[in-house]
Amino acid sequence: MRDFTFYNPTRVEFGKDKERAIGSYMAPYGVKKALLVYGSERIKTSGLYDRVAKSLGENGIDFVTLGGIKSNPVVSKAREGVRIAKEESVDAVLAVGGGSVLDTAKVIAAGAVYDGDVWDLCSYKKYPDAALKIFDILTLSATGSEMNASAVITNEETTEKFGFSSPAAFPTVSVINPELQESVTNEYLAYSAVDILSHCMDLYFTASYIPGITANYIENMIKTVIRTTNALLKNPGDYEARSEFAWAAAQALNRTTFAGVEGNRYDSHLIEHSLSALYDVPHGAGLSVVYPAWMNWHYSQNPTRYERFARQIFDQQTAEAGIEALTHWFVSIGAPVKLEQLHITQDKIEEIAAHIYRTIEMARMQPLYPKETIIELLNRM
Amino acid sequence: MRDFTFYNPTRVEFGKDKERAIGSYMAPYGVKKALLVYGSERIKTSGLYDRVAKSLGENGIDFVTLGGIKSNPVVSKAREGVRIAKEESVDAVLAVGGGSVLDTAKVIAAGAVYDGDVWDLCSYKKYPDAALKIFDILTLSATGSEMNASAVITNEETTEKFGFSSPAAFPTVSVINPELQESVTNEYLAYSAVDILSHCMDLYFTASYIPGITANYIENMIKTVIRTTNALLKNPGDYEARSEFAWAAAQALNRTTFAGVEGNRYDSHLIEHSLSALYDVPHGAGLSVVYPAWMNWHYSQNPTRYERFARQIFDQQTAEAGIEALTHWFVSIGAPVKLEQLHITQDKIEEIAAHIYRTIEMARMQPLYPKETIIELLNRM
Numbered sequence: 085m086r087d088f089t090f091y092n093p094t095r096v097e098f099g100k101d102k103e104r105a106i107g108s109y110m111a112p113y114g115v116k117k118a119l120l121v122y123g124s125e126r127i128k129t130s131g132l133y134d135r136v137a138k139s140l141g142e143n144g145i146d147f148v149t150l151g152g153i154k155s156n157p158v159v160s161k162a163r164e165g166v167r168i169a170k171e172e173s174v175d176a177v178l179a180v181g182g183g184s185v186l187d188t189a190k191v192i193a194a195g196a197v198y199d200g201d202v203w204d205l206c207s208y209k210k211y212p213d214a215a216l217k218i219f220d221i222l223t224l225s226a227t228g229s230e231m232n233a234s235a236v237i238t239n240e241e242t243t244e245k246f247g248f249s250s251p252a253a254f255p256t257v258s259v260i261n262p263e264l265q266e267s268v269t270n271e272y273l274a275y276s277a278v279d280i281l282s283h284c285m286d287l288y289f290t291a292s293y294i295p296g297i298t299a300n301y302i303e304n305m306i307k308t309v310i311r312t313t314n315a316l317l318k319n320p321g322d323y324e325a326r327s328e329f330a331w332a333a334a335q336a337l338n339r340t341t342f343a344g345v346e347g348n349r350y351d352s353h354l355i356e357h358s359l360s361a362l363y364d365v366p367h368g369a370g371l372s373v374v375y376p377a378w379m380n381w382h383y384s385q386n387p388t389r390y391e392r393f394a395r396q397i398f399d400q401q402t403a404e405a406g407i408e409a410l411t412h413w414f415v416s417i418g419a420p421v422k423l424e425q426l427h428i429t430q431d432k433i434e435e436i437a438a439h440i441y442r443t444i445e446m447a448r449m450q451p452l453y454p455k456e457t458i459i460e461l462l463n464r465m
Numbered sequence: 466m467r468d469f470t471f472y473n474p475t476r477v478e479f480g481k482d483k484e485r486a487i488g489s490y491m492a493p494y495g496v497k498k499a500l501l502v503y504g505s506e507r508i509k510t511s512g513l514y515d516r517v518a519k520s521l522g523e524n525g526i527d528f529v530t531l532g533g534i535k536s537n538p539v540v541s542k543a544r545e546g547v548r549i550a551k552e553e554s555v556d557a558v559l560a561v562g563g564g565s566v567l568d569t570a571k572v573i574a575a576g577a578v579y580d581g582d583v584w585d586l587c588s589y590k591k592y593p594d595a596a597l598k599i600f601d602i603l604t605l606s607a608t609g610s611e612m613n614a615s616a617v618i619t620n621e622e623t624t625e626k627f628g629f630s631s632p633a634a635f636p637t638v639s640v641i642n643p644e645l646q647e648s649v650t651n652e653y654l655a656y657s658a659v660d661i662l663s664h665c666m667d668l669y670f671t672a673s674y675i676p677g678i679t680a681n682y683i684e685n686m687i688k689t690v691i692r693t694t695n696a697l698l699k700n701p702g703d704y705e706a707r708s709e710f711a712w713a714a715a716q717a718l719n720r721t722t723f724a725g726v727e728g729n730r731y732d733s734h735l736i737e738h739s740l741s742a743l744y745d746v747p748h749g750a751g752l753s754v755v756y757p758a759w760m761n762w763h764y765s766q767n768p769t770r771y772e773r774f775a776r777q778i779f780d781q782q783t784a785e786a787g788i789e790a791l792t793h794w795f796v797s798i799g800a801p802v803k804l805e806q807l808h809i810t811q812d813k814i815e816e817i818a819a820h821i822y823r824t825i826e827m828a829r830m831q832p833l834y835p836k837e838t839i840i841e842l843l844n845r846m
Binding site: 085086087088089090091092093094095096097098099100102262295296297300301304305307308311324327328331332335340343344 | 470476478677678686708713721
């Protein structure tokens, strides 16, 4: 194994009704007043909001709110949250929602203890080395943000989709109650599944070296997501499948997949972030379009890994057959595999490629491929 | 999945030469003076002691020492450590050694902030809710103590082998440099392998319910340990195998194996602790004697799990064939499988059974089986 550091101090409270105890999870950290961040008003009709408010009240925690966080969350909302957090002197941020809400909460938590514009912290201008305490009640498992130190957010004025990763952004306690995810639509279940798989596969396919123990771990996450997604599309009330899906999402990006790995990159995420930043498509939908084209172009660079993937995941003997099986699976769960399904036309390809290259420059990354390759890849999508 | 809490704040610094930075890992926590706990004086001839002392010095950390910790560590040494820690006002304990040294360090760390006898904390009299900061440089991977909140120690006056589990006992930083383990003898490698497997198998075989994602995770640890032990017996210098073995040991008892599991017990550990407490046999050697007899007696209670084990681990079709394959594997790596190999004669069986029952009472556990069953089991060993 290559040298690594593993660190993940987030406490996960996993299971039924756990959100009813959220106040008791927060109070021991001295939280007196929180900013509750959420997405749609559905949490009020579902009763979730009331359960949270009750538990906070019982534990002597006052709170103010910021609702209306959308998928592909935007920095203007985070700025609004930072303003409220500062004005109201909150000492914690509580996200109630999916990855977009949680990432916004992380950005707010970092911005609340920073004097400048919060976008500085997301655009590599200033490292966010401190933040308010972050707590969350997860209502959609996909991004893995509930058990990691990262946040991604879009500046809608510049269409930049950036973010940060800092130990200060680990949630202190994440509540994962799979029952809260039963109302997720099949469409978003599919996008979530693709997102989780991509967290596994970006690393699995690009790494120049993966130790056996870590490769097996990643394959376990991939197989679990495929198995449980199939089960949930048949029966959304399948709690066993729902809970394994949720735990796989958290484990897929809690850093265990990186243990001892060398040379991994984030190709599909890099390309997809430009799609969702420019055209506001769901992240998972963008990823399922990027993946088949990217794999077909990329597999000759790491044929042994792709052959192993085919064998382990789909019981197929060749890299090509494995890619085909995954693409078929995407189609079978209703995930798009072509740009036109996202209503993105071929004349946008130059614009997308330019956006990807701008991101690479801003993030001071090594260019993955020449721009012509990016264009060729996009043409295949 | 059943409800669970996952929490593991230990930072693992894994890889070559990492012990050279130990002072820099400790200094940010305000450590000014540490108690360095170790086993044999070999760490001085090997140069490890000097490297540690140098790094501590470079980071302004003073230290005092306590050497001579043995396998099956004893509370008298921990008492000595507590006395030194208090007299010298140390603010951290640094273990340099294997699980016995680390467990002693944990007991000292808890005892140093407790006014009474440290054995109170180990014998269920007083819960250890606080401790000095614990750091370690691991030289033998087996117990998993480097990434968990538990410690086990023997009171040599009463032959009680007890311990505690408390969040205060998580190491703050654990250094795992697999190279430091290259000098482990084949004998102790085998015992360590059995110990790690038993951490996986106690849970795997006794749990009434294990979700698929967790069962696969456990199987990955078991397969990794078997594969890498075979490789290391052939070539002790195989760094890849050594590092995967070490990471499997840490992951086997870092609480991930418990995620969503119901009804697990610690049968083999409970029985073995009496063997090592009474006759000072190596823990892993005791376990490899306990396991075949226990499995042959137990498998009818959970046949599906044993069949899965046989299939997944040894490509065998029946529970019996799986147990036989594991027993053969123990023999093949030089682990004992009969009490007589530990020089424990049949006339001790009543004494052992009585000891096991005393432990059950002291720990206020539910009796696993009637005492006659324990005796029958011991007779089969």
